[in-house]
Amino acid sequence: MRRIFLTFALCCMGQAAWLQATWDYAALARERAPLAIPEFIELLSLPNDAHFPEHVRQNVQWAEVAFAKRGFQTQRLETAGPPLLLCTRQVPKATKTILFYSHMDGQPVDPAKWHQADPWQPVLKRQTAAGQWEAIPWLWIQEQGIDPEWRIFARSASDDKGPVMMFLAALDALKQAGIEPAYHIKYILDFEEEQGSKHLPQAVEQYRSLLKADALIILDGPRHYPSNRPTLSFGARGIATITLTVYGPRMPVHSGHYGNWAPNPALQLAQLLASMKDSDGRVLIPGFYDGIELSEEVRATLAQVPDNEPLLKQQLGFVQAEKVGASLQEALQYPSLNIRGMASGWIGDKVRTIVPDKAVAEIDIRLVKESDPEQLIQLVRQHIESQGYCVLDSEPTEEARMQCSRLCRFDAHIAYRAFRTDVNSPYGKWLQRALSVAFGQAPVVKRTSGGSIPIAPFVETLGIPAITVPTVNADNNQHSPNENLRLGNFIEGIQTMLALLTVPIEQ
C-alpha cells in the first residue's frame, strides 16, 4: 500500500492541492519516522537549559544547520537575552506566509530524579506488563519497526524539540516526494520560553517586518487528554498575578499575652479571600466576569471536546469540582482567581504560639480574551478597599499603621495576555480541514486552552490569527523528571505536519 501511494505521489510533483484527498498521510509518516530518529537523538543530546549560554549556543547552531539543509535561510534575531532564530523558506507560486513558533529550550533537570543517567542522553523504552519502563535497543526500530507505544525518554522530547523534529521530518518526506509546501514558511524558534520569554514582546516589535505573515501556528503542547486525538487549540488564557500582604502587629507577638486582642492578619486574610469567592469557586466581585457570554454555538464547540471528567477527577483525587462553568471546558472560558500560595506565621516543626505579623496570599488570574487585565486587577483592588482596607503599594508606614484599621499591600503584575482565534475563521477552517483529511476524522477543537503561552505579542503586534497544533502525548512528564515522547505521537505528529504543509489554505 505504502509504495503504491508513494509512487502515485511522486508522479504528481508540486501538486500539493490535488494530492490531499488521495494521499495516505499515515503511511508516509510511518515510513518517515524511523529515518528521522538518528537526527532526533542528535538534537535531544544537546543540553538546553537556558540558564547556560553555551546550551543556547549549541541549540541555535544545530537549528541553523538543520533548517539550512531543508532550504531555509536562517537569521539570528538578537535580543537582550538569548537570540531568536528565524528560518525562512520561499515557495514558488505561493501567496500566503505561515509563521510557525516552537521553542528549543527545556526546563532545568534534576538528574537524580530521572531513571536514566543523563536526561540529555535519550533512551528508548517500552513498558513492561508491571507498568515499569525498561530500556530497549535503538536497533529494534530498524529490526522490528516502530511500536507506537514505545517512548523516547529525554528532556524536551515532547516540550518542545519533538514538534520541531516532526516538522523537519515532514519536510524531508515532502522533498523525497518532490512536493513543495503550500505556502511560504517562516519558523521562529524561541530559546528562553521556559524562562518566561522575557525578551520576546520587545523582539516581536523590533523585528515585526521580518516576522510578517498571514497566520501563526504554534507547534507546542500536548493533545487533548485522555483521548490523545489530533487537536487544535484556538487560544490560551493569559496570566496576571497579585500578591496580597495583610498586616497585624509589627512583629509576631505572644498569643497568650495578646491572643483575643492583637489583630490576627491570618484571620483577616482568610476573611478577605473568603469574601472574594463563593463556596463553588465563583468570583463574587461584581464585574469580574463581565463581557463573557457563551452562545449556543460556543457551547456546542465546547461540548464536542471529548473530556472524561469522572476519570480526571479520579486521577486528581477529588469528587467535587468548582462550578465556574458547567464543565471543565466551560470553566476555562472564564478568568480565574486562584490562590496559588498562602503563608502566615509558622507551621509543622517550626510552629510557634504567636499572633503572626503578616499573612501573604499569592494569586494568579488566568485571563480570557474578553477580560481587560488592568480592569480585573482594579476590581480586586477596589473590592479589598470595600472590605475596609487601606490598600498600599509598599510596606506600611508608621502613619498608615496608626490610621488604618486594616492594612493590605497589593502588588500586581500582568505577565501574558490572552488570545483567541475564531474557530470558524478561514485559518481555523483550514486547519480543521487539514487534520480531517489526514486523519479521516475531525480533530478535537479547543476554543481555548487553560494555560498561558507568550503568543499574545505576535497576535497583537503582527495583527494575525494564532492557532496551536499540539501533537505530543499529555502524559509526557513535561517540565518534570522522565519527560518522554510516545512514538505513536511522533509518527502522527509527522502526519499532522504533512497535512499542514500540503493541504491548501484556500478551499
Added chain:
Amino acid sequence: MRRIFLTFALCCMGQAAWLQATWDYAALARERAPLAIPEFIELLSLPNDAHFPEHVRQNVQWAEVAFAKRGFQTQRLETAGPPLLLCTRQVPKATKTILFYSHMDGQPVDPAKWHQADPWQPVLKRQTAAGQWEAIPWLWIQEQGIDPEWRIFARSASDDKGPVMMFLAALDALKQAGIEPAYHIKYILDFEEEQGSKHLPQAVEQYRSLLKADALIILDGPRHYPSNRPTLSFGARGIATITLTVYGPRMPVHSGHYGNWAPNPALQLAQLLASMKDSDGRVLIPGFYDGIELSEEVRATLAQVPDNEPLLKQQLGFVQAEKVGASLQEALQYPSLNIRGMASGWIGDKVRTIVPDKAVAEIDIRLVKESDPEQLIQLVRQHIESQGYCVLDSEPTEEARMQCSRLCRFDAHIAYRAFRTDVNSPYGKWLQRALSVAFGQAPVVKRTSGGSIPIAPFVETLGIPAITVPTVNADNNQHSPNENLRLGNFIEGIQTMLALLTVPIEQ
C-alpha cells in the same frame, strides 16, 4: 533611716508578724541587693540550656549548695527527664507551708545575636543618652551604689534565675536580721520549663506527698506593663492546639489547565477559618464562650489594671484591636481561637502557578478555667462538619477522596490546662496585704495572665491555690537575645520576697 529601722528590726528577732507594719522593706532590700550580686553573677555564669544534661547538672548542684547554705534540705525528684529539685525548710512554730516554684533552665542562645561575647557571662550595662546599652564595671556598684536603671545582661537574668536569687537574698537579709520566715517553705525548682515541663505532671503525681503544701507561689514572669508596679497574677490561660489540613487535588496541579475547576484547598481553608470568627475576632461557633460571665466585681478587678492600651497599640503597630472583650484584660478572660500559622502552595521566590494540593492552619486555643478543653475542641470539630466537611484523623484514604466533597484532617492536642485562684481567697488577700505593706500601695491584681504555665498539675493534683508573684521588668527580652534584668526590679524583687516571707498569712 535605714539604720534605725534595722536596729529596730534586730531587737525583735523572730517577730515577723509584728515587724511588718514598721519595717522599711525598701531600705533592707537596697542594702541587701549589692551583697547578692556576686552570687548572682556566679549563678548566671552557669549555662542552662536543658538540651544539655551537663548544663542541667551544674545548675542542680549550684541550687543544692545555695539552698543548703540557707538551712534547706534538698532532694532530687527524679523523672524520665531532668530531675526536679525540692528544697525544704521547717520553721519553728509555723503552721502553714508555702510551696514556691521557679525554673532554672533558660531558652537556647544564639550568641551571634547578642551584644556580648557570651550570653552566660553576665555584663552590667547602662543606657546612654542615645539609647544604646554600654558595659560598665561591676566595681561601680560598690563605688557608687546601684542605679536602679542599670541592667544585668545574661541568659535567664530575668527568666527565671533572677527571682530565685531575689528569694535567696531575702533569706540572707532575714537571717542577718535574725528573723524567721512566717511559714514552712518548700521550693520546687524545674530544670526543663523552657522545654515544656513534659515530665512535671507525672512528677507531681509521683511526689505529691513530698510537695504537700497549703498554697503555691510561682516566682516567674514580668510585672505589669507598662506600669512596672508590683503585680499579682491569679491565674493563667491553658493551651490546646489544633492543626487543620484541607485537601484539594492529590498533587499540585497546573492553575491554567485546572484553575476554575479543581477545588482549591487554600480557598476552602480561608472560607472555613472565616466561618469561625466575625470581623472583630469573636468566635461565632455556638457554645465556645459558654460559662463565662464577667460580674461587676470581676469587671472592677479587671478595670484596676493600669493598662495603657493606646501606648501598647502604638508599640505593636496597630490601631484597631479585636473586640472579644471591652479591654485587653477582659479579652484575656475568654478562650482564644488564634491562627498561629497558615500555609498552602508556595509564596515569594518559590511561587508556582498551581492549584495547591492542601492547605494547613495551625491554631492555638488559650483556655480559661470555665472552658473544658475537650469540649472546645469538640465544638470546633463539629463546626467543621457543619460546613460540609468529612473530618478525618489521618491522611485521606482513596475512598474518602471519592466520597467527600470537602476533606479536613483534624489533629488536636491539649498542652496545659488553665488555672485561676480567687482574688479574694485567703491567700489572695494575704499576698495583696503583703505587697501593700511592703510598697505602701496596693499591687496590680491580674485576674488571669494570658499566657500558659505548667501549673495546673500542682493545682489539680495537690488541690491548692496558686498565685504568681512576678518581679522582673517586662522589657527584659525574655526568650530572646540580650535578655536582661533591671536592677531596680532586682531590688524591689528582694523587697517583694521580704514581704512574702514575713507578713503573716493569717490576718
